[in-house]
Amino acid sequence: MLMTAEDYRESLRRYRPRVFVEGAAVDSVADEPLLAPGIAGVGVTYDFAQRAEHRPLMTARQGTSGETVNRMLHIDENATDLLYKLEAVRLVCQESGCAQRYLAHDALNAFFQATRRCDEAHGTDYHQRFLAYLHRVQDEDLSLGIAMTDAKGDRSKRPADQATPDVYVHIKERRPDGVVIRGTKAIVTGAPYMHEFLVMPCRTHRTEDAAFAVACAVPVDAPGVTIVARRAGRPGEAAAKFSAKYGQSTGVVIFDDVFVPHENVFLAGETEEGGFLTTSYANHHRHSCIGARAGFGDLLIGAGALMIEANGLDPDRHRHLRDDMVELITIVESFFACGVAASLYCVQDPAGSAMPEPVFANVGKLLLATKIYDMHRVAHSVSGGLVVALPGPDEDHNPETQASLSAVLAGRSDIPAAQRLEVSRLMEDLTASNQGGWYSIISLHGGGSPEAMKREIWRNYPVMERVALVERLLDRGVLDEGQRVSKQPGRCCVTGCEVPALPSATAAS
Numbered sequence: 001m002l003m004t005a006e007d008y009r010e011s012l013r014r015y016r017p018r019v020f021v022e023g024a025a026v027d028s029v030a031d032e033p034l035l036a037p038g039i040a041g042v043g044v045t046y047d048f049a050q051r052a053e054h055r056p057l058m059t060a061r062q063g064t065s066g067e068t069v070n071r072m073l074h075i076d077e078n079a080t081d082l083l084y085k086l087e088a089v090r091l092v093c094q095e096s097g098c099a100q101r102y103l104a105h106d107a108l109n110a111f112f113q114a115t116r117r118c119d120e121a122h123g124t125d126y127h128q129r130f131l132a133y134l135h136r137v138q139d140e141d142l143s144l145g146i147a148m149t150d151a152k153g154d155r156s157k158r159p160a161d162q163a164t165p166d167v168y169v170h171i172k173e174r175r176p177d178g179v180v181i182r183g184t185k186a187i188v189t190g191a192p193y194m195h196e197f198l199v200m201p202c203r204t205h206r207t208e209d210a211a212f213a214v215a216c217a218v219p220v221d222a223p224g225v226t227i228v229a230r231r232a233g234r235p236g237e238a239a240a241k242f243s244a245k246y247g248q249s250t251g252v253v254i255f256d257d258v259f260v261p262h263e264n265v266f267l268a269g270e271t272e273e274g275g276f277l278t279t280s281y282a283n284h285h286r287h288s289c290i291g292a293r294a295g296f297g298d299l300l301i302g303a304g305a306l307m308i309e310a311n312g313l314d315p316d317r318h319r320h321l322r323d324d325m326v327e328l329i330t331i332v333e334s335f336f337a338c339g340v341a342a343s344l345y346c347v348q349d350p351a352g353s354a355m356p357e358p359v360f361a362n363v364g365k366l367l368l369a370t371k372i373y374d375m376h377r378v379a380h381s382v383s384g385g386l387v388v389a390l391p392g393p394d395e396d397h398n399p400e401t402q403a404s405l406s407a408v409l410a411g412r413s414d415i416p417a418a419q420r421l422e423v424s425r426l427m428e429d430l431t432a433s434n435q436g437g438w439y440s441i442i443s444l445h446g447g448g449s450p451e452a453m454k455r456e457i458w459r460n461y462p463v464m465e466r467v468a469l470v471e472r473l474l475d476r477g478v479l480d481e482g483q484r485v486s487k488q489p490g491r492c493c494v495t496g497c498e499v500p501a502l503p504s505a506t507a508a509s
């Protein structure tokens with residue numbers, strides 16, 4: 001049953017998670033003002049699935065059950081699914097900045113593939129277990145937090161070599177009816193207001209690290225789970241034009257001897273499939289990040305155009321402003337185009353699902369990770385210094401200054417000063433506030449730091465095919481201009497050499 005945003009918020013009352021935000025225990029997540037922008041952001045994925053105009057993008061038919069499910073919980077079967085997911089993520093992020101739930105989509109798809117692969121290799125029954133779990137999550141329309149990034153401790157050491165094993169989540173004990181897990185996941189978006197966590201490894205493991213190759217589902221209020229979180233967005237701040245309404249919290253999630261029953265365990269020590277799960281999740285997630293940041297880019301493009309207008313300028317007459325805007329559009333649409341290509345050239349998985357093509361998915365994510373800073377630069381360039389210099393909103397209502405500030409801080413005569421100031425504050429909120437920094441850093445590191453993408457691009461790109469292409473051209477002499485020498489014997493020039501025959505007497509001796 002698909003929920004509305006209000007149903008989702010109410011559903012959080014069924015859970016009693018142990019949550020701390022900014023040093024204080026949270027009694028009711030659903031009613032906590034510091035978390036409200038996060039709950040509202042996730043709520044967009046629920047309400048948009050109810051709207052007739054968004055239904056084709058925001059819902060899908062799950063092939064293994066025949067049920068209509070939220071797109072954010074669907075297993076992709078083909079290129080169209082991937083394209084619709086990409087567009088759906090862009091749509092919900094245009095509205096909310098970050099709506100979190102596509103992480104669940106990415107993890108569910110990776111679990112679907114990895115459990116199937118594990119069963120084939122080891123004769124386990126994870127895939128059936130996972131399908132039962134998947135269908136329940138889809139039927140109940142749950143929100144799942146993705147607990148992948150471990151605290152990791154000393155980055156130069158593997159998990160089993162750390163001074164304390166608790167910097168990585170691991171299996172502490174195996175019981176006949178399940179496993180007991182322990183350790184810390186350091187960054188989980190939306191942690192306080194999820195229904196459950198999907199726990200998975202954040203790296204590949206050696207066989208001696210088998211205890212760390214664990215994947216499972218844990219309700220947020222399972223005994224032993226503690227969530228230590230930041231506020232979501234900038235709740236209650238009058239200047240926060242966007243993030244007072246929408247913004248995500250991130251939480252550290254501590255698993256202190258948490259029992260996970262068998263039916264919720266999807267890998268338990270299978271290192272190879274654990275590595276596959278992580279890589280597959282990263283691939284799906286980088287594809288989703290492209291949609292998410294394109295939605296954010298749409299906000300910057302709109303805000304930039306409005307700032308230019310409110311300043312009394314016209315990009316058609318002022319070439320440098322048009323060039324700035326074109327640069328912003330080019331960045332956003334070029335990484336989005338990589339997402340489209342990754343969808344169209346998708347790879348079918350033996351489990352029956354579709355994976356985004358990995359080179360395009362990683363190139364797109366790498367582009368946005370680095371270009372996010374150029375996006376901010378362009379947005380600042382067209383806007384001017386007011387973005388960070390504007391007096392705070394309290395001044396808007398100060399009888400001693402309000403009238404005179406309105407008069408001098410207006411731009412174009414037919415646009416009231418209040419509207420110019422609104423756009424300016426929106427721009428500050430998105431690009432120059434602590435929330436602006438949040439969007440930069442989630443773009444840079446979310447879904448993996450740039451080095452991780454570079455490795456995947458290098459690992460998957462068919463460099464040798466390109467080498468073979470050039471060798472073939474060289475051998476045909478196409479590139480030969482008299483100086484190049486082909487590696488093929490007897491083909492040192494376009495016409496090739498006549499190799500003299502050896503005298504038969506010499507050849508016989």
Ligand SMILES: Cc1cc2nc3c(=O)[nH]c(=O)nc-3n(C[C@H](O)[C@H](O)[C@H](O)COP(=O)(O)OP(=O)(O)OC[C@H]3O[C@@H](n4cnc5c(N)ncnc54)[C@H](O)[C@@H]3O)c2cc1C
Pocket residue numbers: 103145146147148149152155156157187188189190250438441442445446447448449450451452
């Ligand atoms: C806002 C936000 C939301 C996020 N949400 C989630 C979420 O919901 N769920 C989740 O699981 N994760 C989430 N992440 C985590 C994200 O996946 C990680 O930030 C990312 O994988 C990088 O890990 P890290 O932050 O631990 O940085 P580190 O791994 O410490 O990386 C820092 C730098 O050190 C380098 N480095 C690290 N290890 C090595 C090494 N061994 N050798 C050489 N160089 C190294 C990296 O390349 C990088 O340049 C989120 C991140 C952000 C910023």
